[in-house]
Amino acid sequence: MRISLGWVVCLVKEMHVNLLLILTLLCIRRLFPAVCGVHLGTCILQGDPQPPSLFSKGDFVIGGTFTIHYYLRTEKRTYTVRPQPLMCSGSMDFRELRFARVLQFAIQEINNSSNLLPGITLGYHIYDSCASVPMVIKVAVQLANGLQLAFNDTDSCAQSSEVLALVGESGSTAAITTSRLFGPFGIPQVSHYATCACLSDKRQHPTFFRTIPSDHHQAAALARMVKRFGWTWIGAVRSDSDYGNNGMASFLKAAEVEGICVEYSEAYYRTQTRNKLQRVADVIRRSTARVIVAFMAAGDMRFLLEELSQQPPPPMQWIGSEAWVTDPQMLRFNLSIGAVGFAIPRSVIPGFRKFLLDLSSEQALKIPVLKEFWESSFGCSLKQHTGYFSGMPACDGTEDLGTLKNPYTDTSQLRISNMVYKATYAIAHALHGIVCNGKLCDKNIKVEPRKVSDQLKQVNFSKNNYSVSFDANGDPVAVYELVNWQLQGDGSIDFVTVGKYDASQPKGQEFSLNRAIIWYDGTEKVPVSVCSESCPPGTRKAVKKGRPVCCYDCINCADGEINNETDSLDCHKCQPDYWPNAEKIKCLPKPVEFLSWDEILGNTLAAFSIAGSLVALSMALVFYKNRVSPIVRANNSELSFLLLFSLTLCFLCSLTFIGQPTEWSCMLRHTAFGITFVLCISCVLGKTIVVLMAFKATLPGSNVMKWFGPPQQRLSVFGFTLVQIIICVLWLTISPPFPYKNMQHYKDKIILECSLGSAVGFWAVLGYIGLLAFLCFVLAFLARKLPDNFNEAKFITFSMLIFCAVWITFVPAYVSSPGKFTVAVEIFAILASSFSLILLIFAPKCFVIVFRPEENTKRHLLGKVPPKAL
16 A cells, blocks of 8 residues: 555645544554555655755754745646646745745754754755645645655655754644644644744644744734724724634734724635625725724735725725734835834844855755745846756846845844744754753754654743743743834835833733834824714713614713713712712712802891881880870780780791701791791780770670780780790600701702701691681771771781781792792791781871871870871
8 A cells, every 4th residue: 555645635635635634644654654565665655745945954854834935836637647746836925035044044053053952963844835735734744754855765755754843834824734733743843923822722732832922912912002092993804814813803802802893804815816805905995994903914915905006995094913014025005104013023133144145146056946036036047057048138147135125135124034043943952952961962862853842841041132932832922012114214114113012011011102103194193093983071972773882972971970081881970969060070069058148139038127127116116105195005005015026026037047057047937937926916816806895895884895904915915825835845846847958859959948847837837827817817807897097907907818818828839939939938928927017007007196196186096086188
């Protein structure tokens, strides 16, 4: 039985055979060599093996795979003839060629070193994988199968591999393929450019290491950067590969945590149809997001930018991953000016540029990949044999690599090159730990690749100030530079480092800026990319139905709520004693409202109160001076003086309602009001009864006045007043009035008022006053027509009519009036009823005493002299 490597690879390419089949075949071949040949004979390799691009023999061999070309030559399979060998095609990637030559340079340094692997020579097999999984599989199988360079030998199939470790691959998909092939054999792989976070899974990739950080860190860094600049509405494009899909998945997850919305997320791979590429470009052109995050490989990004250049979209800010953001070939696309992204830190490799330029045409002619590079760079052909013709002029030997300006010779910003450099040295240090004891090394020791893999886990060294070590997942410490594409004075675009991201720093301190960023519009002002403008303080966000959370309306906070943050989802209620300011950004103490001495309403009512009391005192003075006159004596001077005194108290008690309520003022105002008014009404009631009794006493045979003389009058006034005093005492004892902050009537202010305590007590006081007033009104009404020029009953009737009207209208006004106006209504009722009594009962008498003294006679009072017309 013979295993044909060429046919296996063909099946993998055409039918996508599961890699497990390849692994099974390889395991069988390694464990049971007899299967490879007939009767345990030699193995005859069917199909041509892939020759390495660069090769050197050594005591121990390190493999290398790089994407020097981006295309694989394709042909139609008929399955009737042997397929042609896999071959790379297309233009050469000079940057990847530089990566391959870094491996050469590092091994040359190691071979010349007296400290690292002294006396031992390292060799290398460097292959071009041309970014193709079939080619990657073929190369990996060759490296794992132990194929020698003597390709004409037919007995090499059964020999063990010389490759102890591999530097590569450049892409995540290719690295995953290689890792799954190498894993079962314990062959370590140290990648310089494969960043997929999936490769950190040691269960699937037990022998995979890398010197470039995982995309897990880069995705988190990109999301934090987008959040830092306030972009909440972005577009996203990615390579439709393991690198792009896994990296974008990590980014979208981190972006969701940061509250960033993605308008669209499109994927493209360079081998897909142009219609797919055009559709992605059209989505970008139609988008409203002004920031686009591109997690793409350099080749895919180049295709996308070329398509967008055909019909440029509106200016936008590109945010790039390390795979393309520092690729010099991208700088020719002006629509990416201002691009910002994370890159591997720039480094310096002493002597490397001299190594690159130390290449002659004769040397290049011997190595096909270097010959292709030379001819592509200088546009001339290197003659291989007589009569060779390529359509290009022959190179004349004057070509100078130092004059070239391309990614191969550009060593100004060695980033990924340093990752290759560190990977090579890491493998060398691991090998040193196996075969060397101090400075003594034994090149005859049989070294198994699995031992190299185990030793790589312990590697920890520094080279050119670059630290190299791996964590449990085979990853290094994540450190990035923030790179900005800036226009230079000569009109060119260059990479400028403007910041740094160090995942080893404490949380929140990983990201730092040390230089201004120039954005796509050529200014330092951060561009805006939001679905909705920020909601200012005092408002909250209300998500639009059916739209992402970043698309919202700004709603004013409800009454009693504030928000002092921008773009807040919720407003917060103020404490009960506080109320928002006009902007609704902070809570202020609610203004306290009460009938104050300092306001016009309070001063006006106080003035009327004092004026009323002065009027009462003035009338009392007039009555006192004329106390022996007929009109004063006829109107029961004792009750009159007592009534004037009570009216003075009634006017003055209204002052207790003005000012800030206190515990004592609340108890005083209602009880003083109730008692003084009952005293007042009792006096009026007594005067009314006196009028009625006096009329009956003038009838023949009547002796009624002896039952209602001055002692009885005093006793009746005292008795009526005592009842009110008892009611007030019970009220104050059981549930007295108290100061109360009324926050229910108004939301934005506090009404400081006197709570009634017991409503029954208040209405009992008021009801008793009303009862006496009504009784007085009825009696006065009955005596209104008695024959008397100065019939006091008429005036009492009118005064009681006004008194009752005032207090009847007081009840609904009191209940419905808000805040301090409740107190004002009560004071007005007190003043109105008091003025009605004093003006209707005493004003006519004072007018006669002062202005009509001739009518102040007994005859006139008895009606024997008709009154003069006024």
